[in-house]
Amino acid sequence: MKISLDCIPCFIRQALDAARLVTPDEEMHRALLRDVLKWSSEIDLNQPPIILAQRIHRHIRKITGIEDPYFTAKSRFNDLAMNMIPELSDKISNSSDPLMLAVRLAIAGNVIDMGVNSTITENDIRLSVNRSLTECFQANEQEFRNAVSQAGSILYLADNAGEIVFDRLLIEQLPVDKVTLAVRGAPILNDATRTDALTAGLDKMVRIIDNGSDAPGTLLNDCSEEFLRHYHDADMIIAKGQGNYESLSDDEAREIFFLFKVKCPVISDHIGYPLGNYILARSHESQTVLKAS
Amino acid sequence: MKISLDCIPCFIRQALDAARLVTPDEEMHRALLRDVLKWSSEIDLNQPPIILAQRIHRHIRKITGIEDPYFTAKSRFNDLAMNMIPELSDKISNSSDPLMLAVRLAIAGNVIDMGVNSTITENDIRLSVNRSLTECFQANEQEFRNAVSQAGSILYLADNAGEIVFDRLLIEQLPVDKVTLAVRGAPILNDATRTDALTAGLDKMVRIIDNGSDAPGTLLNDCSEEFLRHYHDADMIIAKGQGNYESLSDDEAREIFFLFKVKCPVISDHIGYPLGNYILARSHESQTVLKAS
Numbered sequence: 208m209k210i211s212l213d214c215i216p217c218f219i220r221q222a223l224d225a226a227r228l229v230t231p232d233e234e235m236h237r238a239l240l241r242d243v244l245k246w247s248s249e250i251d252l253n254q255p256p257i258i259l260a261q262r263i264h265r266h267i268r269k270i271t272g273i274e275d276p277y278f279t280a281k282s283r284f285n286d287l288a289m290n291m292i293p294e295l296s297d298k299i300s301n302s303s304d305p306l307m308l309a310v311r312l313a314i315a316g317n318v319i320d321m322g323v324n325s326t327i328t329e330n331d332i333r334l335s336v337n338r339s340l341t342e343c344f345q346a347n348e349q350e351f352r353n354a355v356s357q358a359g360s361i362l363y364l365a366d367n368a369g370e371i372v373f374d375r376l377l378i379e380q381l382p383v384d385k386v387t388l389a390v391r392g393a394p395i396l397n398d399a400t401r402t403d404a405l406t407a408g409l410d411k412m413v414r415i416i417d418n419g420s421d422a423p424g425t426l427l428n429d430c431s432e433e434f435l436r437h438y439h440d441a442d443m444i445i446a447k448g449q450g451n452y453e454s455l456s457d458d459e460a461r462e463i464f465f466l467f468k469v470k471c472p473v474i475s476d477h478i479g480y481p482l483g484n485y486i487l488a489r490s491h492e493s494q495t496v497l498k499a500s
Numbered sequence: 501m502k503i504s505l506d507c508i509p510c511f512i513r514q515a516l517d518a519a520r521l522v523t524p525d526e527e528m529h530r531a532l533l534r535d536v537l538k539w540s541s542e543i544d545l546n547q548p549p550i551i552l553a554q555r556i557h558r559h560i561r562k563i564t565g566i567e568d569p570y571f572t573a574k575s576r577f578n579d580l581a582m583n584m585i586p587e588l589s590d591k592i593s594n595s596s597d598p599l600m601l602a603v604r605l606a607i608a609g610n611v612i613d614m615g616v617n618s619t620i621t622e623n624d625i626r627l628s629v630n631r632s633l634t635e636c637f638q639a640n641e642q643e644f645r646n647a648v649s650q651a652g653s654i655l656y657l658a659d660n661a662g663e664i665v666f667d668r669l670l671i672e673q674l675p676v677d678k679v680t681l682a683v684r685g686a687p688i689l690n691d692a693t694r695t696d697a698l699t700a701g702l703d704k705m706v707r708i709i710d711n712g713s714d715a716p717g718t719l720l721n722d723c724s725e726e727f728l729r730h731y732h733d734a735d736m737i738i739a740k741g742q743g744n745y746e747s748l749s750d751d752e753a754r755e756i757f758f759l760f761k762v763k764c765p766v767i768s769d770h771i772g773y774p775l776g777n778y779i780l781a782r783s784h785e786s787q788t789v790l791k792a793s
Binding site for chain 1: 505506508509510512513516529530533534535537538540541542
């Protein structure tokens with residue numbers, strides 16, 4: 208997926224939000240904004256949108272000298288989500304369709320996205336969970352069930368901190384001995400890194416790798432060789448979040464199941480479903496094959 | 501009022517909206533966006549925000565070769581508003597407070613602002629009129645009534661096409677023989693020019709001048725000498741819309757009554773009232789003097 212002109216004003220706003228979240232220094236806000244405006248005026252639009260986010264957040268880390276500006280926020284989201292685990296686990300256990308409920312809850316957790324909304328609250332997360340059963344769900348359920356049951360190995364690409372705790376609920380419904388979980392290779396926004404996977408207790412359940420990159424998605428040419436081996440060898444790939452969709456939806460080499468909530472008009476146009484919809488979509492698949500359930 | 505960092509992403513979005521409205525040529529959209537990003541990265545922030553809008557729309561007119569890209573939209577808004585005049589005139593005639601009802605309707609017309617919302621519809625305008633009596637109104641009514649009754653001359657600075665028809669309803673409640681109406685000196689966005697004043701029939705009622713400028717507000721150093729004479733000599737100045745507020749609220753030389761709807765968070769912060777509020781505020785006046793009514 209390529210940068211749309213609509214991404215540009217959105218990234219400019221995101222850069223300003225992020226700068227303000229990370230430092231109260233207004234001179235730094237001005238300097239960052241000027242730099243981002245200049246890069247944006249020169250950017251090659253034939254790249255995935257997250258290229259610009261990667262560059263913005265590298266620059267914020269550089270000019271502030273803060274290696275992981277979202278560390279506190281990520282910890283808070285992990286704690287919030289961990290507190291919800293017992294209740295949600297019970298719901299899944301008592302469900303007539305534990306796998307699909309776990310999918311819905313994993314997508315509900317996708318609301319924890321500080322790129323889209325820098326001021327997300329505990330209330331937003333609870334609301335998202337409460338609504339997860341009634342949200343419009345565009346899903347190719349049967350293909351997903353078949354792939355899960357047939358796969359000898361599953362690579363699960365995580366998205367954000369906090370959200371990764373909700374991913375655990377879904378991973379528990381998969382054949383865990385076949386699952387490898389991949390997180391980002393370095394701090395970027397509130398995306399999940401190895402620290403967050405450990406906080407969610409996922410190291411006791413599955414193998415954890417990182418992708419070697421600090422992009423808020425999966426830019427294959429920026430990923431480590433180890434990650435690429437897993438990426439090309441896995442029987443099934445599950446990719447969470449818009450960032451992974453933006454960066455992998457055009458990859459002809461791999462079939463991927465994307466799980467996310469549509470939170471951006473450009474992605475809504477690209478995938479052909481309205482804002483707010485829950486998506487479980489297989490790549491290389493015509494939209495008409497997807498059925499609303 | 502100076503450019504806030506928050507104005508920048510908003511102007512980038514406005515530039516893109518405007519380019520798309522004016523031409524379907526995507527190469528032009530890209531070229532315009534790149535230029536606006538470059539200027540924005542270099543802009544002196546100690547200027548009123550409308551400087552950037554003036555520059556964007558000059559550039560759109562230049563690269564498209566269209567002198568008045570909003571001509572059709574302006575005509576449509578004038579026609580819509582003219583059709584509402586008989587009904588609204590009746591309401592004013594039957595009101596116990598015709599002046600304040602006319603003020604509210606003039607502010608209701610301020611919703612016709614294609615800088616803030618490029619896709620405004622007839623329904624939006626009707627909704628705005630219907631809600632005008634119940635919107636939260638921050639007004640220094642008595643000061644305004646006193647100034648109107650004491651002024652030997654009143655300069656009324658118009659804002660947008662369509663809206664200028666609603667201004668006519670208010671002007672009819674003023675001592676019309678003392679009123680001079682000023683419009684923009686050249687096409688800019690959907691702002692009212694002399695053509696729109698004539699369409700609204702205002703030439704039969706008051707003297708009409710233009711300000712000699714193509715800014716979407718009143719940049720005094722860009723206005724004609726004739727306009728400046730009126731500006732400095734009038735006993736009372738009434739200025740419609742956010743653009744006039746942005747450009748004149750810091751002018752120490754003149755007391756001005758500003759009439760507008762708060763449609764932008766930066767202006768909301770500056771004036772100290774929430775988004776959506778109707779404002780009738782005298783400049784140089786502490787907010788605490790304004791009373792909610």
